[in-house]
Each structure stands twice: as C-alpha cells, then as structure tokens.
Amino acid sequence: MKHSQAAKVFLKNAPRTQWHDKALWFAREKRDIQKNQVTEWETLRDHASQIKEHALSNLDDYLMEFEQNAIGNGIVVHWASDAEEHNRIVFNILQKAGVRKLVKSKSMLTEECRMNPYLENKGIEVIESDLGERIIQLDKQEPSHIVMPAIHMKKEEIGKLFEKELHTETGNNDPQYLTAAARSHLRKHFLSAEVALTGVNFAIAETGGFVVCTNEGNADMGVHHARIHIASMGIEKLIPKKEHLAVFIRLLARSATGQPITNYTSHFQKPEKGKEIHIILVDNGRSEHLGEEKFWRALKCIRCGACMNTCPVYRRSGGHSYGYTIPGPIGSILTPKIDLKQFADLPFASSLCGSCSDVCPVKIDIHEQLYQWRQEVYEHGHLSWIKKTGFRVVGKILASPRLYGLTGTIARFFLIYAPGFLVYNRMNTWGKSRDIPTLPRQSFQEWYKENRNKS
Amino acid sequence: MSRESILKSIIANKPAKIGLPKPIEISNNEYRDLTEKFIDMAKSAGSEIVEIDSMEKVMEWIIRQKSDGKVVFDLTQESVPTQQFLSIHDFSNSDIVVLRGQMGVAENGAVWIDEHDMLIRKLPFITSHLVLVLKKNKILKDMHQVYNQIDLKNTGFGVFIAGPSKTADIEQSLVIGAHGPIRHTILLLS
Ligand code: SF4
Numbered sequence: 001m002k003h004s005q006a007a008k009v010f011l012k013n014a015p016r017t018q019w020h021d022k023a024l025w026f027a028r029e030k031r032d033i034q035k036n037q038v039t040e041w042e043t044l045r046d047h048a049s050q051i052k053e054h055a056l057s058n059l060d061d062y063l064m065e066f067e068q069n070a071i072g073n074g075i076v077v078h079w080a081s082d083a084e085e086h087n088r089i090v091f092n093i094l095q096k097a098g099v100r101k102l103v104k105s106k107s108m109l110t111e112e113c114r115m116n117p118y119l120e121n122k123g124i125e126v127i128e129s130d131l132g133e134r135i136i137q138l139d140k141q142e143p144s145h146i147v148m149p150a151i152h153m154k155k156e157e158i159g160k161l162f163e164k165e166l167h168t169e170t171g172n173n174d175p176q177y178l179t180a181a182a183r184s185h186l187r188k189h190f191l192s193a194e195v196a197l198t199g200v201n202f203a204i205a206e207t208g209g210f211v212v213c214t215n216e217g218n219a220d221m222g223v224h225h226a227r228i229h230i231a232s233m234g235i236e237k238l239i240p241k242k243e244h245l246a247v248f249i250r251l252l253a254r255s256a257t258g259q260p261i262t263n264y265t266s267h268f269q270k271p272e273k274g275k276e277i278h279i280i281l282v283d284n285g286r287s288e289h290l291g292e293e294k295f296w297r298a299l300k301c302i303r304c305g306a307c308m309n310t311c312p313v314y315r316r317s318g319g320h321s322y323g324y325t326i327p328g329p330i331g332s333i334l335t336p337k338i339d340l341k342q343f344a345d346l347p348f349a350s351s352l353c354g355s356c357s358d359v360c361p362v363k364i365d366i367h368e369q370l371y372q373w374r375q376e377v378y379e380h381g382h383l384s385w386i387k388k389t390g391f392r393v394v395g396k397i398l399a400s401p402r403l404y405g406l407t408g409t410i411a412r413f414f415l416i417y418a419p420g421f422l423v424y425n426r427m428n429t430w431g432k433s434r435d436i437p438t439l440p441r442q443s444f445q446e447w448y449k450e451n452r453n454k455s
Numbered sequence: 456m457s458r459e460s461i462l463k464s465i466i467a468n469k470p471a472k473i474g475l476p477k478p479i480e481i482s483n484n485e486y487r488d489l490t491e492k493f494i495d496m497a498k499s500a501g502s503e504i505v506e507i508d509s510m511e512k513v514m515e516w517i518i519r520q521k522s523d524g525k526v527v528f529d530l531t532q533e534s535v536p537t538q539q540f541l542s543i544h545d546f547s548n549s550d551i552v553v554l555r556g557q558m559g560v561a562e563n564g565a566v567w568i569d570e571h572d573m574l575i576r577k578l579p580f581i582t583s584h585l586v587l588v589l590k591k592n593k594i595l596k597d598m599h600q601v602y603n604q605i606d607l608k609n610t611g612f613g614v615f616i617a618g619p620s621k622t623a624d625i626e627q628s629l630v631i632g633a634h635g636p637i638r639h640t641i642l643l644l645s
Contacts (some may be wrong), residue, residue: 005485038562041485046476053473060465073611079458087529131633132624148624155626175625182635190634207607217580217620217635224577235461243478243608246598249615250562260563261598261617264580264635270611272576283461291468 003349007317016154021315023151023318027176029307030258031359037260038250047247049363052300055205055239056290062205063281069208069285073270076278083113086282090115090197090230091122093278097178097228099194105212105219106130107199107231108146108303108428109282111325127189129218138165144319147256147305157263186218196222200233200279201302202248206241213252213262215313220266229277230352231268235286248302251361256304289337294372300331300362307366309357314350322346328358333369336376344382409445482562482597489561490643493594496564501617501631503640513588513642517553520584552582554587556641558604562597566641567605570614576612580620584638587616591645620626 011017035041057060067077080086086109094102102124104110111437116137128137131150136142139161143149150158159173168181198219203210210231212219223229239248254260271277290296308314308328319327322345324335332350335343347370350356356366377383383391397403442450486492494504503543507513554573557564566587570576579585595601620635631637 026627037484040479043479047479050473050476056474057470057473059469059645060462062504062589063462063465079456079461081457081460087459129634130624133621135624144624148627151627153626155628156587158625175628176630178625179630179633180525183632204607209607215620216622216633218633220580220614221577224575224580235465240475242605243599243602247479250598257623259500259617261500261560261565263500263617263620265565265615267607267610267613269613272611274568281461283457283464287461287464287468289468290465290470293470297472389608420563 001323002345003146003317003321003323004345006321006323007313007349010318010321011316017316019154020152020318024309027148027258028359031306031309032258033253034258034260038254044247045361045363046249047301048251048302048361051239051244051247053297053361056236056241056299059235059238059287059290062240063235065205066203066208066238067281069205070279071208071318074277075208076276077269078278078280080280080282080284082284083115083282086110086113086232086280086284087115087118090232091119091124093230094119094124094195097195099228101125101127101189101193102195102197103127103129103189103193103222103226104197105199105214106133106149107197107232108325109199109234110197111143112284113232113282115232127186129186129189129216129222129338130214131179131216131218132306134182135161136200138162142320142325143307144327146303149320152320160229163207171254185383187221190218190221190225193222193226195228195230196226197224197232200231200237201243201252203233203238203279204240204242204245206355207269208315209267210237211245211249212266213249213264213270214266215257215259215263217264220264223268224272227275229268229271229275231277231279232282233279235281235283236301252302252304255306255359255361260319285338294336294338295333295369297364298330298337298366298369300364301334302328302362305362306361310355310359312351312353312355317349324401329366329370330364333364333366333373336373340376340380341382344377344383347371347377348387396426405443405445408445412439412441412443479599479601480603484562484597485537486596489594489596490591492561493559493564494564494643497559497566497618497641498564500564501639502564502618503638504643505640506643506645508645510644514645516642517551517586520551520586524563529642550582551586552578552585553588555577556587557593559589559594559641560598560638561594562600563617564616565617566612567601567615569605569610571610575593578616578634579616582631582636584640585619585636585640586640587615588642588644612643 070077078089119126128134135150135158144152155173162168162178166181166185198212200210201213253262307330311329314328322331324331332346335346350370352367354367397407556568558567573579619631619639620633621631622633623629
C-alpha cells in the first residue's frame with residue numbers, strides 16, 4: 001500500500017491521530033529540554049558528524065582493526081553479506097549449541113533481516129525482551145518506531161493483549177501493573193536463557209569491543225545469564241576510538257528519549273569466563289550505499305528516532321504507513337536505495353520543512369536527500385501520473401512570468417467565486433482536510449503597480 | 456568469502472577520506488559544584504542518594520537495610536571481607552547487592568563500574584536493590600573526562616548505570632523496575 005493510502009486509514013480515527021501526534025511531540029519536547037542544558041550541543045553534533053564521516057570513509061581499515069582487536073579479546077567475528085547469511089549464522093550458532101530458544105533485546109538490524117520469522121520457521125522460539133518489542137511480538141505486529149516500538153498502541157489494547165497472553169486481571173490497564181506482569185513473565189525466560197542476542201549501538205575499532213544502550217536492562221539480563229552472546233551489527237556502526245564514545249553517548253539518549261544518558265550503557269570487551277561472544281558484521285547493501293555520492297551520509301545514522309518524533313508527517317501518519325522497519329524521515333531516505341520502485345512514494349511523504357535535519361544528532365542532511373530522491377524517482381520514471389502531470393504544468397507556469405501572472409489572476413477569481421467542490425475535489429488531496437485562507441482580490445504585483453507612485 | 460567481498464565492495468565505493476576533528480577534552484558547561492550537580496542528576500534518574508562520612512557507617516547502613524534477604528557485597532577494593540553467595544536462582548526480592556562505584560559523572564548522574572567490581576556480570580542486574588558506594592572525590596564533570604580515565608582494554612565488561620531500571624513503553628508512562636533493579640541507591644562517601 002502506498003504511504004498516502006496507509007496514512008488515510010490511520011487518519012480515519014481523528015482523536016487517535018491527535019493522541020499519536022501529541023505523544024511523539026512530547027518526546028521531542030523532552031529532547032529540547034536536555035539539549036538546552038548542553039552548551040556545546042552544536043559542537044557535539046559537528047564532531048559526531050565528522051567522526052562518522054571519517055569512519056565511513058575509512059571503513060575497510062577500521063573493520064579490519066576492529067576484527068583484529070575483537071579476536072584478540074576472544075570474540076568470534078562473523079561477516080554477513082546479506083540478511084540471509086546473517087540469519088544463517090545465527091541459526092548455525094544455535095544449532096551448534098543445541099539450543100532451541102533465543103532471548104533477544106531490541107535490534108533494528110534483525111528486523112531488517114527478518115530474522116525472527118526465519119528462525120521460527122526452523123523451530124526456534126524467539127523471545128523479544130524489550131517491553132515494547134514483546135508487546136508487538138505478542139500482538140503479531142511490526143514495530144512502528146525504532147525507539148518506542150509500541151508507541152501507536154493504547155494502554156487499553158495492551159491490557160487486553162496481556163489479559164489474553166499473560167493472564168492479567170480483566171480491565172486492568174495500569175502501566176505499572178502491566179509492566180510488572182511482563183517483568184515476571186520475561187524473568188523466567190532470562191533465567192533459562194542459553195543464547196541471547198543484542199544489537200550494537202557502537203563498536204570501537206581501537207578496543208575491539210562494543211556498546212549496547214538500554215533503559216530496561218533487558219540486554220544485560222539476557223546476555224549475562226546466557227552462555228552465548230550474539231551481537232548483530234551493521235558495518236556502519238563502527239567508530240574509531242574510545243574517546244569518541246563520549247560524543248555519541250552524550251548525544252544519543254538526549255536525542256532519543258530526552259534523558260541525559262540511558263539507564264545502562266554496557267561495554268562488552270571480552271566474554272565472561274567459560275562463555276562466548278559472537279559478533280556478526282552485516283553489510284546487506286551498506287557498502288554499496290557508500291558509493292552513492294548524494295546519499296551515503298544517511299549511513300551516519302545512530303538510530304535515535306529524533307527525526308521521527310519531530311516529523312509532522314510521521315506524527316500524523318504513524319510508523320506503519322511507511323511499510324518498512326525504519327519509518328519516518330530516515331526511513332524515507334534509506335528505502336529508495338533498497339528498492340526505488342517499491343518505495344517511490346516515501347521521499348514524497350514529507351513537507352520538506354527540514355525539522356528532521358535540525359534535530360539529527362549526526363547532522364544528516366535528511367530533507368535535502370529527500371528532495372534529491374524525488375529527482376531520482378522522477379528520472380527513473382516512478383512518479384505517479386497525477387504528480388507527473390501536475391509538476392509538468394506547474395513547472396511551465398513557474399518558468400514564465402507572464403503565465404504566472406495570468407494564472408494568479410485566474411486562480412484568485414476561481415478560489416473566491418468558484419463553488420467548493422471545484423477546489424475540494426478528489427483530484428486535489430490537499431483540499432481534504434485543509435481550508436484555504438481568505439484570498440486578497442489583488443496580487444502583490446497589481447497592488448504595487450497601483451501604489452508605487454502614491455506617497 | 457563474505458569478508459573479502461564486503462571489504463572489496465567498501466574499497467570500491469567509499470567516499471574520499473575525511474579527517475577526524477580535534478578531540479574534545481571537557482565540556483563548556485559550568486556547574487557550581489560537581490557533587491551538587493551529580494546528586495541532582497542522579498536523583499532525576501531515580502537514584503536515592505545517601506551521604507555518608509565513613510566506611511564503618513556504610514556497613515551499618517547496609518546491615519540496617521538487610522531485612523530478611525541475603526546481602527551480597529563485594530567491596531574487596533576497600534578491603535572489606537567478601538561474602539560468598541549462592542547461585543543466582545536463589546536471589547529473592549529482598550536481596551541487596553552492594554558494589555563499589557569507580558567514577559560518577561556529574562552531567563548525567565551515572566556511575567561507572569566494571570567487571571572488577573562485580574564478581575559476576577549479572578550481579579548488578581539481577582538484584583532488586585542495587586547499592587553503589589562512591590567516593591565524592593571520584594565524581595568527574597562529564598563523559599569526555601570519564602572516558603579518558605576508563606581503561607577498556609583492561610576489562611572484559613563495564614557499564615554506566617544511571618538509576619533503577621525503567622521503561623516507558625506503555626503510553627510513555629514512566630515505570631520503575633522494568634527488568635533490573637527496582638531500587639538504586641548511591642552511598643556518597645566523603
Ligand atoms: S537520521 Fe538522525 S535523527 Fe533520524 S534516527 Fe538517524 S540519527 Fe536520529
């Protein structure tokens with residue numbers, strides 16, 4: 001389904017859309033409060049951006065440095081060209097260990113690789129341990145946000161779900177109560193975990209270790225109980241040095257949830273005695289993306305979600321409307337690289353207001369990339385005919401001052417005198433939930449001609 | 456092999472080399488008093504702060520909390536005897552784990568501990584009440600300063616902990632005690 005159609009479904013329930021919009025804006029406001037307490041915020045963003053650009057422009061060297069140091073630390077390093085290979089590696093580790101259950105914490109990469117269905121098909125039980133992810137998993141949904149996976153759900157719905165799945169009291173929707181129920185439900189899985197999987201927020205070439213950030217402590221609960229820790233990371237997660245962690249950790253939680261730091265910022269360097277750590281370095285299109293002159297900077301993303309929280313389109317259309325694991329502005333510039341035709345409409349799911357680029361902690365030029373992707377979509381002939389015809393006509397008008405003046409006069413005449421159905425018709429989706437402001441009878445040019453000699 | 460093909464593809468595609476910025480040594484933020492800032496930030500992350508003036512009083516405080524649960528503590532670095540503890544499945548809800556905190560961070564109220572402070576890695580996460588003993592003079596201003604002091608190469612595992620475990624995954628309502636500790640106390644030792 002196209003983004004605009006999916007959004008239309010989402011928008012049918014107006015109070016709910018408003019609630020969603022406000023919930024996300026709340027996260028944006030919390031971010032602003034934190035950001036304002038750091039005087040050198042902009043310097044940090046500059047540094048973060050430059051460190052990432054440096055790392056990406058030397059990625060082969062840093063990957064090899066990381067690999068060497070990680071192996072020196074006793075970590076097993078795997079390389080996966082694509083999603084399939086990643087999933088196979090995870091399955092092989094499980095099989096070799098003779099384990100049928102995987103306890104995992106949140107990882108957008110495993111969503112991207114569609115790992116859960118792959119493993120479940122092979123008879124592996126996969127337990128999501130982040131509360132939001134667990135809710136989504138129990139309800140057989142997809143996450144709608146990369147940091148707050150269940151942000152689109154109301155507590156009443158979660159209460160009902162838990163009643164069915166975890167046998168909680170009927171009608172008890174208290175978040176405290178529901179969280180406690182999930183806590184005791186998941187604790188059983190933690191205590192019996194033999195293999196646990198986590199994502200990776202940052203991997204450090206210099207030390208051969210990696211960092212995982214959570215608030216719930218679920219990543220640590222899983223891996224410290226398990227015998228085997230599997231960490232899946234996209235190759236773009238690498239940073240050169242330990243000291244760079246300071247820059248990113250200062251930015252990440254403030255941008256994501258408006259906290260000065262996440263509750264747990266865990267640094268894994270070596271396996272605990274008698275245990276194993278495996279790290280899977282996943283490409284899945286990233287190395288090729290690096291060659292896109294206009295678009296490679298999207299790989300700087302640290303997955304904080306700030307661009308979603310601030311985006312007026314995301315807030316009013318919901319994460320599911322994008323049809324991809326990573327929704328919102330960043331999703332709309334990552335997806336066209338994956339499949340330009342399938343995701344041709346996503347670069348248009350934006351008002352190009354630029355708010356995403358303003359909040360992005362690593363200064364990705366998101367709105368400019370959205371604009372560039374629109375050109376690509378056009379050049380490859382994936383534009384819908386309504387947009388194409390519309391753009392062609394508007395292009396002609398804007399190119400000619402005479403046509404522009406004439407169109408203005410005619411438009412003003414029509415908008416003032418024409419009946420509503422001509423303006424608010426099916427062809428003009430803009431007219432659907434918008435009112436046109438009262439128009440002046442004169443254009444600025446006409447007014448200027450009349451008034452320039454007056455005073 | 457995938458390793459070679461990934462590296463080859465990166466070399467073929469990577470953009471022109473971009474330099475590293477000059478490292479940031481310390482933040483520009485001005486705090487009137489580091490301890491005061493640390494206490495403020497730790498409290499807003501849900502930590503309880505108890506200011507204590509001697510190691511003996513730390514012991515007294517722990518014994519007072521202990522109720523009927525088992526207390527596990529490892530303050531070996533402070534030359535206090537280490538108590539043996541049972542397997543993890545024996546931990547009940549009244550357990551307290553007391554560990555030494557290495558450094559505190561004023562800008563965010565987090566405390567750094569590493570493997571040397573926790574005997575086994577699950578200890579700070581499995582307990583329902585984590586107590587960290589931190590010397591006031593081990594409070595540093597910000598993450599830049601702290602990372603300069605941390606020696607990652609000499610540890611297997613280290614973690615910044617800021618408050619009790621929490622979640623806001625249900626309608627963004629903050630709930631304390633998601634999976635890890637429900638209570639988090641910092642004993643600030645002068
Ligand atoms: S693009 Fe920037 S703002 Fe959006 S998730 Fe990535 S890092 Fe955060």
